[in-house]
Amino acid sequence: MKAAVYTVYGSPKVIQIQEVDKPTPQPHEVLINIRASSITRADTMMRQGTPKFGRFFVGLFKPKNPALGTGFSGIVEAVGNQVTKFKIGDAVFGEKLFSNGTNAQYICVNQEGIIVSKPDHLSHEQAAPICDGFLTSYSFLKDIAKLQSGQHILVNGASGSLGTAAVQLAKYMGARVTGVCSAKNGTLVKSLGADKVIDYKETDFTTGGTRYDVVYDTVGKSSYKACKNIISDNGVFVTPVLSFETLRYSLFKPKQVKFSATGIRKQHVLKALLTELVPLFKQEKLQTVIDRTYRLEQLVEAHHYLETGRKVGNIVISQS
Numbered sequence: 611m612k613a614a615v616y617t618v619y620g621s622p623k624v625i626q627i628q629e630v631d632k633p634t635p636q637p638h639e640v641l642i643n644i645r646a647s648s649i650t651r652a653d654t655m656m657r658q659g660t661p662k663f664g665r666f667f668v669g670l671f672k673p674k675n676p677a678l679g680t681g682f683s684g685i686v687e688a689v690g691n692q693v694t695k696f697k698i699g700d701a702v703f704g705e706k707l708f709s710n711g712t713n714a715q716y717i718c719v720n721q722e723g724i725i726v727s728k729p730d731h732l733s734h735e736q737a738a739p740i741c742d743g744f745l746t747s748y749s750f751l752k753d754i755a756k757l758q759s760g761q762h763i764l765v766n767g768a769s770g771s772l773g774t775a776a777v778q779l780a781k782y783m784g785a786r787v788t789g790v791c792s793a794k795n796g797t798l799v800k801s802l803g804a805d806k807v808i809d810y811k812e813t814d815f816t817t818g819g820t821r822y823d824v825v826y827d828t829v830g831k832s833s834y835k836a837c838k839n840i841i842s843d844n845g846v847f848v849t850p851v852l853s854f855e856t857l858r859y860s861l862f863k864p865k866q867v868k869f870s871a872t873g874i875r876k877q878h879v880l881k882a883l884l885t886e887l888v889p890l891f892k893q894e895k896l897q898t899v900i901d902r903t904y905r906l907e908q909l910v911e912a913h914h915y916l917e918t919g920r921k922v923g924n925i926v927i928s929q930s
């Protein structure tokens with residue numbers, strides 16, 4: 611089968627599409643014929659080996675795991691002899707954490723892992739990126755920020771993968787939503803449910819008089835220090851992007867500043883969150899925003915585009 615492989619850290623050109631052995635499912639695993647997979651900012655960090663301290667975990671001098679890709683959507687093609695939750699022919703989607711090889715034709719996933727049935731009306735391309743933007747932002751809004759109905763949230767980076775998901779989720783959770791994005795993405799962010807949109811190139815949102823219960827800086831372009839005057843007394847600044855400043859504040863002001871890495875939360879917690887999201891997709895309350903779709907053979911090109919930092923929503927690798 612074909613799979614994306616990288617054996618050294620570096621620019622997108624280190625990625626090769628190679629012929630590798632098709633995996634065989636273990637007793638509790640399903641073999642999935644991948645129809646679409648995600649390509650995310652986490653993949654670029656794995657490929658580059660950044661931040662450098664992360665190499666203690668993923669390989670000091672070269673990647674321990676040469677595979678790429680986390681999100682997947684596809685069809686179960688074979689099942690291990692202990693599998694009870696899925697059967698051959700099921701359409702499923704989910705995530706294999708830490709770039710575990712979904713940019714490929716096949717993967718094996720444990721039935722207890724982050725894998726659920728795909729709603730019929732969603733295409734594989736729409737389902738594959740759900741665990742990046744939606745699962746991360748749901749984890750942040752529900753568990754980290756504990757967003758409540760009636761609260762006011764500001765989503766910085768409202769046009770990214772996490773941002774487009776956060777705007778929709780926050781609206782669904784009953785919050786008042788202000789989205790920060792550039793003018794070219796304002797119409798999209800409003801259409802996703804934002805009550806108000808601020809163009810970050812025109813207006814510094816940290817200087818307005820409005821105070822927010824939650825500031826969710828999805829892109830790590832702001833900081834608690836910059837935002838502290840716009841956060842209400844019991845409010846919170848949350849971000850999925852770790853900086854030295856965020857780390858320092860989250861240690862000294864843990865109630866006001868919170869960072870979380872969704873990937874290191876327990877699998878059963880993430881699976882439970884994903885299971886809560888599925889009915890919202892079925893009811894068409896949530897929609898995946900897709901910017902560009904590439905073929906597996908175009909993964910290098912896709913990584914180059916990802917690195918521009920300009921993508922709107924998600925990028926998908928399609929094998930349909």
Ligand SMILES: NC(=O)c1ccc[n+]([C@@H]2O[C@H](COP(=O)([O-])OP(=O)(O)OC[C@H]3O[C@@H](n4cnc5c(N)ncnc54)[C@H](OP(=O)(O)O)[C@@H]3O)[C@@H](O)[C@H]2O)c1
Nearest residue numbers: 651746767769770771772792831850870871872919920921
């Ligand atoms: N901790 C975790 O568990 C976790 C999980 C997933 C992702 N992440 C991290 O989350 C971050 C966001 O990822 P993403 O995929 O959603 O988005 P992204 O690809 O990092 O950002 C793309 C969007 O950001 C907008 N943008 C760029 N500069 C901006 C600014 N100064 N203010 C507001 N918006 C700006 C761009 O719009 P314009 O072109 O209009 O500027 C574009 O639509 C990444 O750093 C990723 O590594 C963390």
